[in-house]
Amino acid sequence: xxxxxxxxxxxxxxxxxxxxxxxxxxxxxxxxxxxxxxxxxxxxxxxxxxxxxxxxxxxxxxxxxxxxxxxxxxxxxxxxxxxxxxxxxxxxxxxxxxxxxxxxxxxxxxxxxxxxxxxxxxxxxxxxxxxxxxxxxxxxxxxxxxxxxxxxxxxxxxxxxxxxxxxxxxxxxxxxxxxxxxxxxxxxx
Amino acid sequence: xxxxxxxxxxxxxxxxxxxxxxxxxxxxxxxxxxxxxxxxxxxxxxxxxxxxxxxxxxxxxxxxxxxxxxxxxxxxxxxxxxxxxxxxxxxxxxxxxxxxxxxxxxxxxxxxxxxxxxxxxxxxxxxxxxxxxxxxxxxxxxxxxxxxxxxxxxxxxxxxxxxxxxxxxxxxxxxxxxxxxx
Numbered sequence: 001x002x003x004x005x006x007x008x009x010x011x012x013x014x015x016x017x018x019x020x021x022x023x024x025x026x027x028x029x030x031x032x033x034x035x036x037x038x039x040x041x042x043x044x045x046x047x048x049x050x051x052x053x054x055x056x057x058x059x060x061x062x063x064x065x066x067x068x069x070x071x072x073x074x075x076x077x078x079x080x081x082x083x084x085x086x087x088x089x090x091x092x093x094x095x096x097x098x099x100x101x102x103x104x105x106x107x108x109x110x111x112x113x114x115x116x117x118x119x120x121x122x123x124x125x126x127x128x129x130x131x132x133x134x135x136x137x138x139x140x141x142x143x144x145x146x147x148x149x150x151x152x153x154x155x156x157x158x159x160x161x162x163x164x165x166x167x168x169x170x171x172x173x174x175x176x177x178x179x180x181x182x183x184x185x186x187x188x189x
Numbered sequence: 190x191x192x193x194x195x196x197x198x199x200x201x202x203x204x205x206x207x208x209x210x211x212x213x214x215x216x217x218x219x220x221x222x223x224x225x226x227x228x229x230x231x232x233x234x235x236x237x238x239x240x241x242x243x244x245x246x247x248x249x250x251x252x253x254x255x256x257x258x259x260x261x262x263x264x265x266x267x268x269x270x271x272x273x274x275x276x277x278x279x280x281x282x283x284x285x286x287x288x289x290x291x292x293x294x295x296x297x298x299x300x301x302x303x304x305x306x307x308x309x310x311x312x313x314x315x316x317x318x319x320x321x322x323x324x325x326x327x328x329x330x331x332x333x334x335x336x337x338x339x340x341x342x343x344x345x346x347x348x349x350x351x352x353x354x355x356x357x358x359x360x361x362x363x364x365x366x367x368x369x370x371x
Contacts, residue, residue, distance in 0.1 A: 035283070038282075038283055038304055038306070039283060039306065040306070041304075041306060042305060042306055042307040043303070043304070043305050043306075043307075044302075044303065044304040044305070044306075045301065045302075045303050045355075046299075046301065046302040046303070046304075047300070047301045047354070048298070048299045048300065048301075049300065049351070050298060052298055053298050053300070053316060056316075056318050056323065057347065057348075057351060060321065060322075060323070060344040060347060061344055061347075061348060062344065065344075065345055065348070067345055067348040067349060067352070068344055068345055068348045070348075070352075071348045071351050071352055072348075075351075089307065169351075169352050169353070170351055170352065170354065171300075171301045171354050171355065
């Protein structure tokens with residue numbers, strides 16, 4: 001009887017742990033489905049600034065030094081920055097199906113596409129935020145052009161102001177995003 | 190029934206824990222990466238004494254950071270360097286990338302990886318916690334040459350690396366390999 005209780009307790013703990021792990025990973029977009037495009041791309045950039053690195057940086061950086069203070073402020077509260085970017089010599093090197101695994105995740109719970117975001121960049125820029133109540137838990141940007149495909153995923157409390165500050169830093173490409181006021185949102189898909 | 194269940198458990202355990210990828214680099218990751226490049230591309234690296242004879246000195250030239258002033262990046266005495274010169278680096282870079290990531294995954298954090306299929310260029314930057322400093326491993330491979338540099342960075346230079354990973358990564362390699370102008 002006692003043994004059976006222990007077994008059930010362990011099983012319950014495993015289920016709870018898995019649920020927490022799944023929850024923590026929710027805003028992290030899995031982008032490995034895009035890796036096969038590297039063989040066709042003329043240029044591939046893959047940036048991974050994960051939680052370990054964020055914690056390390058937060059611990060090491062001081063407020064006294066200007067460079068350290070600036071980057072510390074930017075990464076404050078963030079749990080990860082992930083970028084995959086591909087540039088192609090010719091058009092038609094990627095198709096909508098290549099992006100479907102990414103879009104499927106962005107159709108998931110919590111993700112909302114911001115429709116009032118304007119980008120100076122050519123091509124199509126889609127910005128998604130993940131909300132937990134009023135709070136923002138993560139951000140994803142999908143940029144597609146005839147010869148270019150970029151997916152940016154920032155995990156943690158981030159808004160478009162912060163994204164604009166992060167552009168051109170930490171390997172995040174310049175996305176030319178202009179709207180700092182994501183007040184109106186629509187549920188996408 | 191009990192015996193069957195325990196056999197299934199043991200089989201599951203064996204599958205889970207013995208089919209895990211073999212970790213190539215455990216102790217000295219720098220040397221492991223150098224060996225990995227040698228084995229994968231069938232090339233040989235040039236040692237630092239040879240480089241010194243050829244007029245190159247390690248870490249004596251200040252690197253110019255994009256938009257900033259000239260400064261030394263690596264902490265004194267922290268640099269490890271291996272250079273591969275004028276050899277063929279033919280091979281599937283996606284396979285190499287995957288082996289490299291698998292090998293370094295346990296102890297190093299990948300920061301940025303850039304691949305250029307048209308130029309055959311690959312750049313990998315990995316980071317590792319080293320107390321109040323950070324170890325950085327920069328691997329650059331192009332069609333004919335390759336460089337592996339490991340340095341220790343202060344917090345200030347880590348900030349520069351995070352702000353501009355590509356530019357600072359290049360500066361680290363340049364700092365390690367530029368011919369001394371002094």
